[in-house]
Amino acid sequence: MINAKRFLQIGAMIVTLAVSGMASASLTTFKTYVGNYGVSSDGWGGTSQSGTISASVPAGATVVAAYLYSAMYGSAPAMGDVNFNGTNINSWDQEYVNPIPPSLPNYFRTGRKDVTDLVKPTIDGGPGGVYNFSLRESDSRTDGEALIVVYELASLEKSTVAILDGGAALDGDTTTVNFADPIDTTDPAFFAEMRLGISFSCCNQKSNVDVNGNLLTNNAGNWDDGEQQSNGSLITMGGYDDDLLNPNNYTDDDERYNLVPFINDGDTQIKVDTNNPSNDDNIFVALFHVKGEAGFNEPPPNSDVPAPAPLAMLALALFGVMYRRRQG
Template sequence: MKSKLKYLAVATACAMGALAAPSANATLLLRSAYQDAALAIDGWGGSSATGSLDVNVASGSVVQKAYLYSSSVWSGGIGNVTFGGTTFAPATGSILVPNTNPATTVVWDVTSIVKPVIDGGSGGAYSFGLSEGAFLDGEVLVVVYKNASTVGGTAIIMDGELSSGGDTTHLDFASAYTGGNVIASLASSYSYNGNSAVNATGQVTVVDVRTSTHTTSRRLTSCAGGNDDASFLAENGALITVGGTGDSTANPDPNCAGGAGDDELYNLGAGNSADASPFLTAGDTYLELLTNNPSDDDNVFFLGLTTTFRVSQVDDTPVDEPPGPSVPEPAALGLVGIGLAGLAGMRRRKTKA
């Protein structure tokens, strides 16, 4: 299956625009985007029903939006989650669509809990306690924030549910790429691929990159996915990972086979541990991400992007007035500076521990 992003020209450099209507069975949809902003992301899973999620931001940061995601075990049901002292029921959130695989993911807007704690604070790590009222694989907290260091950047949140099988995500640029960072974070539940010290073949997604100047595909990672945010615990109820707090864009090793080789955090404006040359180079007019997951049971539900350039427009709505929990179909992204938006059809699979 192929999903395609088309781009509309905007005022400067490299722009990206309208996202084609997504497939019914493999899609990540735009939830929100903010100018002069960045993302703070953390995940948690474990054998205990209680844990915490951290937000690491600098002094003077102001929260724009905060989302809490919770995913069921592959064949289990979703349930209540208590976060920051408030209990959230699935009916008060949004179930991510198309919700056709056996895992279910729900998202809640938790801005009212996170914002009063962080705004005006001295910065550092802010910890929010949580507990699960059902047998779940874990939670992910995504916070959009602004401070002096985020001026000129853009924070983009996409979520949904990707199907099993192979996909090609094609992104056309309205003008040639000139440079800039694109920090991409993927989240996956019901995912396992070894522990922190040993690369063991497991439930992983392979991601390759192809561009207009490099038409032969280049391996980004052979092991996206895992149970990193449950301290590599190999059991149901702990199979979750997201690129965020404590992770690095310095890996993955493109030949990795397990949990030690990939943090699910990538900079597509740079290289990886095997080759420092950027995946995107000056003059590129398109980018393709080729994805495949042989185990056929990962639940990839989130993509976050933090860029060093501005988004000009999202679905004809100013980015500082993003769409709410009911995501419109199709989304549109206009990016200034580099021209990379989302992985609208990115797909992933995996086997379970």
């Protein structure tokens, strides 16, 4: 006969096993958009602390969401202010502190701000093309900014846009892209891409990206979107004006990647692993755009497969029923 204490122990084991499948990566899913969506991203950084960041959006599209990221170095006690197109941002919706490098804990700090209301009036109803927004930083320890704009346009293919953010884990991060339907690689319209935002990166310090167990690049990083190779300008963000050629060398790697060459016909999942061997770069955002419906570190939308968290709750509920019956 099992006593109450043993029941509690078993219940804890059940919940632990159910939750163990949950993603523990430091880069975690912030937002997912499924529909007729497109996305623009861009980065800027400079020791001048004043510059321009842009969004490329076609005519007729409407902005669904826009997010500004600001990345700092140097164990700053709080995020510095950033003036975005005339509006001063002195509070952030979310701040992330990254524990790498391990010898200097809290050396990297990243802020995220919803700037949809500041971007939407400029783009909606506009002529389409590239829209520029001014930036001015208040703290010289700010490496730069990244702007992500998600937009909707009826003529676009149904797709999934996902934004993962936080800070790269010391031992690396893993992201799984789970599709609702098997991938048809013969479909000429199929696409799958990833863009990374990395700060405090220069001087041959770089990160690795593996896709489905195969090396995509071991040269992610550098100050591609900075004004010069200097602290306060060391940022790169895979952008709308970067290519999808996947060049694996430090100078030409632009942090925008085509994932299609790593996918087999009929696959239902893409597994992406990132890590920074130098333990001195901050991967603060990963942006994905894939054709079709997909879930990121969880089942795709409308899937019959329960997500890990509901599985844990179900296990706990079942245990509760069992426990009550034993006590009855």
